[in-house]
Amino acid sequence: MCGIVGYIGNENAKEMIITGLKSLEYRGYDSAGIVLNRGGKLLMRKESGVIANLEKRITKKDFDGNLGIGHTRWATHGAPVRENAHPHLSCDGRIAIVHNGIIENYMELKEWLIKKHGIAFKSDTDSEVIAQLICVYYKNDLVAAVRKAIAKMRGAYAVGVISSDDIDHIVAVRKDAPLIAGIGEGCNYLASDIPALLKYTRDIYLIENDEIVVISKEDIKIFDDDMTRVKREKMHVTWDAAAAEKGGYEHFMKKEIYEQPEAVNQTLEGRINAKNEVKLDGIKLTKKELDAIDRIYIIACGTAYHAGLQGKTLIENFARIPTEVDLASEFRYRAPIIDKNTLFICISQSGETSDTLEALREAKRKGARVLSVCNVMGSSVARESDDVLYTWAGPEIAVASTKAYTTQLVCLFLLSLYMGKTKGTLPAKEYGRIVGELKKLPAKMSEALGTEEHVAKLAKKFFVREQIFYIGRGSDVGTSYEASLKLKEISYINSFAIAAGELKHGPIALINRGTLFIVFATQDYLYEKMLSNIQEIKARHAYVVGIAKKGNKRVKKISDDVVMIPQCADEVASILAIVPMQLFAYHIAKLRKRDIDKPRNLAKSVTVE
Numbered sequence: 001m002c003g004i005v006g007y008i009g010n011e012n013a014k015e016m017i018i019t020g021l022k023s024l025e026y027r028g029y030d031s032a033g034i035v036l037n038r039g040g041k042l043l044m045r046k047e048s049g050v051i052a053n054l055e056k057r058i059t060k061k062d063f064d065g066n067l068g069i070g071h072t073r074w075a076t077h078g079a080p081v082r083e084n085a086h087p088h089l090s091c092d093g094r095i096a097i098v099h100n101g102i103i104e105n106y107m108e109l110k111e112w113l114i115k116k117h118g119i120a121f122k123s124d125t126d127s128e129v130i131a132q133l134i135c136v137y138y139k140n141d142l143v144a145a146v147r148k149a150i151a152k153m154r155g156a157y158a159v160g161v162i163s164s165d166d167i168d169h170i171v172a173v174r175k176d177a178p179l180i181a182g183i184g185e186g187c188n189y190l191a192s193d194i195p196a197l198l199k200y201t202r203d204i205y206l207i208e209n210d211e212i213v214v215i216s217k218e219d220i221k222i223f224d225d226d227m228t229r230v231k232r233e234k235m236h237v238t239w240d241a242a243a244a245e246k247g248g249y250e251h252f253m254k255k256e257i258y259e260q261p262e263a264v265n266q267t268l269e270g271r272i273n274a275k276n277e278v279k280l281d282g283i284k285l286t287k288k289e290l291d292a293i294d295r296i297y298i299i300a301c302g303t304a305y306h307a308g309l310q311g312k313t314l315i316e317n318f319a320r321i322p323t324e325v326d327l328a329s330e331f332r333y334r335a336p337i338i339d340k341n342t343l344f345i346c347i348s349q350s351g352e353t354s355d356t357l358e359a360l361r362e363a364k365r366k367g368a369r370v371l372s373v374c375n376v377m378g379s380s381v382a383r384e385s386d387d388v389l390y391t392w393a394g395p396e397i398a399v400a401s402t403k404a405y406t407t408q409l410v411c412l413f414l415l416s417l418y419m420g421k422t423k424g425t426l427p428a429k430e431y432g433r434i435v436g437e438l439k440k441l442p443a444k445m446s447e448a449l450g451t452e453e454h455v456a457k458l459a460k461k462f463f464v465r466e467q468i469f470y471i472g473r474g475s476d477v478g479t480s481y482e483a484s485l486k487l488k489e490i491s492y493i494n495s496f497a498i499a500a501g502e503l504k505h506g507p508i509a510l511i512n513r514g515t516l517f518i519v520f521a522t523q524d525y526l527y528e529k530m531l532s533n534i535q536e537i538k539a540r541h542a543y544v545v546g547i548a549k550k551g552n553k554r555v556k557k558i559s560d561d562v563v564m565i566p567q568c569a570d571e572v573a574s575i576l577a578i579v580p581m582q583l584f585a586y587h588i589a590k591l592r593k594r595d596i597d598k599p600r601n602l603a604k605s606v607t608v609e
């Protein structure tokens with residue numbers, strides 16, 4: 001998610017815009033830029049890297065103006081280099097835009113603009129298309145041009161626009177990406193997030209989807225999509241800066257848990273077309289290349305490794321290619337069998353994990369094709385891969401990974417569907433069924449968040465425990481591992497995850513009266529076995545909390561408590577079942593007064609081996 005800041009007033013816009021962008025630095029970004037309107041002339045500077053790099057380029061006294069917009073970019077389309085930084089100018093230099101979101105149909109629009117209007121693009125971004133579109137429609141009426149442009153766009157966007165001809169207005173539009181307008185004295189503001197404005201005003205208007213806002217020094221006018229004026233109540237922000245950075249949540253982790261429906265939506269955006277076919281940008285694997293692949297390794301660490309466990313099942317079921325999952329820290333030291341017919345899939349949120357990077361390099365040295373599932377554009381893993389499938393989860397600040405994990409799972413679904421369809425190993429009916437399940441995920445994840453009240457009560461009951469078991473079968477094994485890691489890393493409880501069928505081979509000796517077991521029973525085809533496992537541990541007087549699909553009466557009957565996830569296909573249950581477990585770990589850690597966003601001994605990206 002990128003940062004947007006705008007100002008119009010009597011002061012030099014540069015100071016406020018740079019200060020506002022700095023207030024958004026916590027969100028993570030890889031480039032920054034600013035454009036001012038100085039008496040009808042647009043002055044623009046942009047720079048890759050941190051805002052300090054940009055500041056070095058705008059020290060001149062003549063870089064000023066009382067109207068401007070600025071941006072910090074979190075790259076999705078186009079590497080994090082200066083040319084791809086925002087703002088973007090139209091080809092005639094009269095229009096400047098900043099954009100947050102993803103324009104799904106940017107390629108077709110770009111081709112149309114090049115062919116029909118001879119536009120010469122300067123960047124690889126989807127965002128530049130917006131500037132050129134507005135320019136094509138601009139007939140000295142900025143609002144009209146903006147409306148015509150957005151009518152052609154599909155996707156998510158918050159856009160700020162200024163024109164050299166109009167020294168009195170900033171125009172902005174919003175669809176599925178945050179946008180607010182700030183109310184000043186003799187000036188007004190635009191921003192993507194509240195923290196950017198807190199030093200200047202606490203009175204804001206929230207801009208809703210499909211609304212256009214026209215900001216002048218004197219007032220802020222909001223219109224709906226047919227230009228009817230909207231009467232919007234002012235909101236007075238009482239949060240302090242720290243709370244505002246977390247969107248009002250107490251911790252980044254909670255914010256990111258709640259961002260998952262939107263994050264999954266972004267991951268799916270533009271990757272399932274109108275005919276319900278999976279279309280993957282960044283994956284160049286042809287049928288011929290896929291048919292030549294006789295072995296796949298999925299290599300990762302920690303949470304990403306747990307996603308890989310699910311990925312193995314999906315790829316083997318859909319694409320019928322033998323797939324091994326291994327820890328990156330082990331992979332290099334076991335003389336892996338790799339050749340040109342090997343596909344090496346590495347999963348990494350940060351793209352900088354040293355263990356994963358070194359395993360990737362070993363695989364490349366031995367001739368493997370490398371495909372990465374990554375959240376950070378331009379990261380080392382992404383740059384060193386042949387193909388990259390971005391999770392587009394937006395910056396994940398909390399050390400404990402949540403939205404990166406669920407979007408990694410969605411990417412592995414998309415990849416395995418693409419492989420199965422391309423190789424012809426996945427029947428069309430199955431393909432359509434799974435695609436249908438993926439499209440319902442954002443709504444079902446929102447529903448799964450509804451378990452929080454129940455889960456918080458369970459946390460209150462068990463936060464003093466020093467041992468908690470997680471068990472499951474099939475894809476519930478990977479979910480057990482991930483749920484256990486969440487609890488370990490933020491509460492410091494020594495939790496234990498194991499395949500349910502393994503209990504009787506030793507660990508069952510650990511059960512004492514009242515030992516807490518979280519038992520995942522989401523897989524219909526393994527249901528009877530899980531019921532037996534529950535009876536097996538209940539017979540030893542353990543306390544069982546079942547995790548099951550809504551309406552599952554038998555698990556409820558034989559368990560001491562049960563958390564229900566929305567009804568869904570077995571294949572996607574792992575994406576939903578982890579949500580209450582993220583919340584369970586969060587509430588237990590909170591009750592144990594842990595440093596939830598920055599747990600002891602941990603780093604967000606482990607760049608040492």
Ligand code: AGP
Nearest residue numbers: 302303304348349350353400401
């Ligand atoms: C997850 O909650 C942990 N922070 C950790 O296991 C993490 O998943 C692991 O270090 C891998 O990081 P990466 O995805 O950035 O490579």
